Every structure is written in structure tokens, then in C-alpha cells.
Amino acid sequence: MRLTSLLHPYIIYFLDLLFPHLCLGCGAEGEFFCAECARTLTYVPPSCVVCRTLTVEGKRKKWGRTCTPCRKKSAISRFFSPLRYEDARVRKILHMLKYLRMREGAFTAAQFLSFSFSRFKISFPEEALLLPIPLAKSRERTRGFNQSACIAEEFMRISRSALTLRPDILLRVRATRSQVGLSQDARKANMKGAFQITKEDLVRGKIAILLDDVKTTGATLEEAAKTLRAAGAREVWAITVAH
Ligand SMILES: [Zn+2]
Ligand SMILES: [Zn+2]
Numbered sequence: 001m002r003l004t005s006l007l008h009p010y011i012i013y014f015l016d017l018l019f020p021h022l023c024l025g026c027g028a029e030g031e032f033f034c035a036e037c038a039r040t041l042t043y044v045p046p047s048c049v050v051c052r053t054l055t056v057e058g059k060r061k062k063w064g065r066t067c068t069p070c071r072k073k074s075a076i077s078r079f080f081s082p083l084r085y086e087d088a089r090v091r092k093i094l095h096m097l098k099y100l101r102m103r104e105g106a107f108t109a110a111q112f113l114s115f116s117f118s119r120f121k122i123s124f125p126e127e128a129l130l131l132p133i134p135l136a137k138s139r140e141r142t143r144g145f146n147q148s149a150c151i152a153e154e155f156m157r158i159s160r161s162a163l164t165l166r167p168d169i170l171l172r173v174r175a176t177r178s179q180v181g182l183s184q185d186a187r188k189a190n191m192k193g194a195f196q197i198t199k200e201d202l203v204r205g206k207i208a209i210l211l212d213d214v215k216t217t218g219a220t221l222e223e224a225a226k227t228l229r230a231a232g233a234r235e236v237w238a239i240t241v242a243h
Helices: 003-018 035-040 068-073 088-100 103-119 137-143 147-159 184-191 219-230
Strands: 078-080 129-132 170-172 195-197 207-214 235-242
Touching (some): 088 103, 088 207, 088 235, 103 235, 147 207, 195 219, 219 235
Parallel strands (some): 129 207, 207 235
8 A cells, every 4th residue: 555545634633733724825724715805816818818908708609629720739729727827726625635645625726717617608518528638657656546536527517517537548658757947849759759649449439538637738638638639539628726
């Protein structure tokens, strides 16, 4: 058994004793992230994944649509990422989730998504697949879990979404070195061939929606989208909690 999975309940137990549900935003006692703080966060409307032009749903307009001039540069058709990573409160939640394995972090992130979807009138076609961005097996073993899969699970639990969650379709087949400090081109090269599709027949003709915690340059999302398109996905959309 892994050490991290052995420690996990105890870490949570002691954290609860030491920090009895203090809001990560303001420190108020009671909740992991209070409603007041959730209200004061900046929520960014859907935008083109390449040039960031805002694309709100309207008459004959589709939310988050990649605009025509940008289509050559991206395999992603629609994009949405409601929160700013530069907000320290958002960073805290995502760090908490990633490094302390706190289920509350995934729950809060899923709540942000769910809230933002209704705020910007974002809906999904029923037959679409929700695919969390996978970690390399070795990374998942060390960390003990995949934060994107946790967010996806929590989202499905609280939202009653008709999406089909399939964490088993998109696999990370190659461990990539850290993207930190790499240029845009080097990041792209670093990600090349990192993903593989296990069940191409399930992907063919479908809309696949990628889910990740944070988008930085987008090299990971683009590579995953390219892999899915090559496997026959009709469209690939991407959603991240923050950017
Ligand atoms: Zn608060
Ligand atoms: Zn654009």
C-alpha cells in the first residue's frame, strides 16, 4: 500500500482539528470557501481559446467558440475557464486539492464550475463525453490520485449533468517533463505523443469535453484535443477551473 494513501485520512483528520473549516478566502469559520468570497471572485465569460475574445451565448452565437481566424491554430472548438489563477484564493483551493488531496478542494472547484455554467448559460449536449486530463501513471502513483478526475467526479455528483464521465478513454502514455520554464514551442514538443485513446469506437463522431484544473499555455489541452480529433471525435471542447 502507498504511504500517501495510508496517511491521507490522518492528514485530513489533523487538518480538521487544526483548522476547523476556515474559509480559504477570508478565514471566517464555517465553510471551506464561504458564499461571500465566492460572490466576490471574478468570473470570466467563455472566450476563444486562442485570442481570448469573449464569446457569450446569444442569437446564433455559441459560447466559447474558437473564432474563425483562430481555428487553424487550435484543435479545440469551444473553451471555458471561469476563474483567474492569479487570484490567491483560487490558487489556494487548487493547491489544496493537488498537494493535500482534499476532497473539499475538488468539491469547491466543481461548485465554481457548476455555478459558472448557469451564470453564463452554458449547456452541454447529452451525448457528450467528459474526459478528465489524465496524469502519467508514475505521477498518479506518487500523488495517489488525479485532481482533474476528482473535480470531474464531484461535478457529476452535484450537477446532475447528462454528460458521460469516461476517465478510461484518454490515457497518458508518456511521462512528460515539467512544463515550467519551457517556451511555447518547447511545451508543444514536450507534449507530443503524450496521450492515447483506448476505445476509439466510443469517441468516433462524438463531442469530447476535456476537463483540467488549470490552463497555462494550453499545450496539454491542445495535444489531448489533437489526439481525440485524430481518433475521430467530431469536436473537442475544453474546460478548466482557472487560467
Ligand atoms: Zn470567505
Ligand atoms: Zn480567436
